[in-house]
Amino acid sequence: MNHHLPSRDRLKQLSEMMVDLALKAGAQQADAMAVEGRSVSIDVRAGALEQAERAEGSEIGLRVLIGGRQAAVSSSDHSPEAIAAMAERAVAMAREAPVDDTLGLANPGQLSVRRDAEGLELAEDAPEPAPAALQDIALRAEAAALAVSGISQVESAHASHSQRRMWLAASNGFSGGYGRSGHNISVVAITGEGLGMERDYAAESRAFASDLPPPEEIGRLAAARTLERAGARKPPTGAFPILYDRRVAATLVSHLLSAVNGSAVARGASWLRRDLGAQVLPAGMDLIEDPLRPRYTSSRPFDAEGLPTRRRAIVTDGVLQGWTLDLATARKLGMESTGSAARGLASAPAPSHSNVILTPGAGSAETLMREMGRGLVVTSMLGASINGTTGDYSRGAAGFWVENGQIVHAVNECTIAGNLREMLMTLVAADDALAWRGAEVPSLLVEGMTVAGA
Structure with a gap:
């Protein structure tokens, strides 16, 4: 050479x-x-x-x-x-x-x-x-x-x-x-x-x-x-609303993206496998993929199989529009590839996303916190138990406890649990998504999840 x-x-x-x-x-x-x-x-x-x-x-x-x-x-x-x-x-x-x-x-x-x-x-x-x-x-x-x-x-x-x-x-x-x-x-x-x-x-x-x-x-x-974390302690146990801070809100969307990935759908291992054309997010909410955003670190002009990438709607007005497919999963499902293949040097192509954008809400995260009244703001997560087939969800979390719409103390070492299908249908978005992220997702309020704390 x-x-x-x-x-x-x-x-x-x-x-x-x-x-x-x-x-x-x-x-x-x-x-x-x-x-x-x-x-x-x-x-x-x-x-x-x-x-x-x-x-x-x-x-x-x-x-x-x-x-x-x-x-x-x-x-x-x-x-x-x-x-x-x-x-x-x-x-x-x-x-x-x-x-x-x-x-x-x-x-x-x-x-x-x-x-x-x-x-x-x-x-x-x-x-x-x-x-x-x-x-x-x-x-x-x-x-x-x-x-x-x-x-x-x-x-x-x-x-x-x-x-x-x-x-x-x-x-x-x-x-x-x-x-x-x-x-x-x-x-x-x-x-x-x-x-x-x-x-x-x-x-x-x-x-x-x-x-x-x-x-x-x-x-x-x-x-x-770091200073906001001082004096962290465990929250009470019970059913409470949870505000996912914009630092971690994209993880909720990532679980939805995993469920619309053609690999999971073709295996029958997705909790959304029967929901094409069904409501999966609240009305008014779109989830767009745009691999062609200039200067974004995960943009790509073509996929790992040489197909053109394009802006597309995964969810429109809350309704699931399509799966994310490479050539093999598209053929398995009798569909067309969405130009979404990614691969490593020693691996076959598989579907993957780049640059997703969730519709922002009208109010600030502080407004959502005030409306929440009593509950948990989550700013970091560790460990995960997600059942891909049923959507059952359990994760370790840390953040802040809220009383009367105000933060009262930092929280560490608690577990939050729910079912993704039900959680995603209750989402209320703030207007604070950060640019330059592979997933542009604002803070998200989720109704009634289970918190296991003190």
Whole structure:
């Protein structure tokens, strides 16, 4: 492989070579991905550098199909001899795989005309930030958190940058690729000590450095959230309304997205499997997917099977419009792919979402809290027991207890439970969704869930 080629051309050549060698080895169809990336990550603590990491690498992945059988393999060895051996191995593996007649590449007529991410602004055309510049950002974030009275220490302050480029080629004629850049800042702050210690964090990530908030703002937010946790105790046990703060409200939507994923629906393992065309959210509420949002870190111009991505409604006016499908799950269900395939280098495609937006409400989260009267505001979650088939839901939670519409104390170590179908039908949305998130979801009030606390 010619390492003097620009990375885009090198990845294209690698991907197309894998497909050619797979067909020579006996595959009927094949698709291949080549990915290269590099990242620099800096962690500081107590005003000094604690850890600096630089990672660089390129990986290749090949999927072969033979008469309804498939196999996927990956490697970091790019020599033609290694790729030829990888293709032989994949073909041998595929011949032993179970038959699934829904497997197969897209027809050429289904393929995306777009073969790059032009106009989506996914990759910043700027020099990589120097480690010293990232360290300065992390130190500024840490200093801002420590400057807030009551913060005893900062557990970690982190700044990182990554660049990644991928290319996808397939025997149906598809060949396309694009790059991404990422910038991240995060801070974890601590207040108190011993058993009274509480921690919280703030973090932001963007494709473009200029879209990030100042590091001081992230440090101060981590400090403010941490101080609010001081004196946390368990809430009472009973049935109460719960306000999911915008920090965690997207998890509710993620359970809905899991239930409309074609993989779960095709297996009969979704609590929504019989609800296409039925009401699943309150009237007036839409859930939109838009993979084409410029500068968003999870946007994509085409999916992992080379199909065009598009803005689409998953739920309109509370009514479920469709499943999220790749080619195989679409064929299983007698439908068309929604251009939603994602895959790893050594895995087959599977449906996935990018950039979902839930209709916001008219009032603030504070207004919803006042209307709630007595109940729980949830700001963080841990552990989950979700029954995908029935929608039964139980999660560990922490946040704040509310009496007479006002926060009275922080809450830790409680469990909240309910049934997703019933919970989602009672949602009331606030107007506070944050931009730049893969799921743009405001704070959500849920009626009558069970809280297990003190």
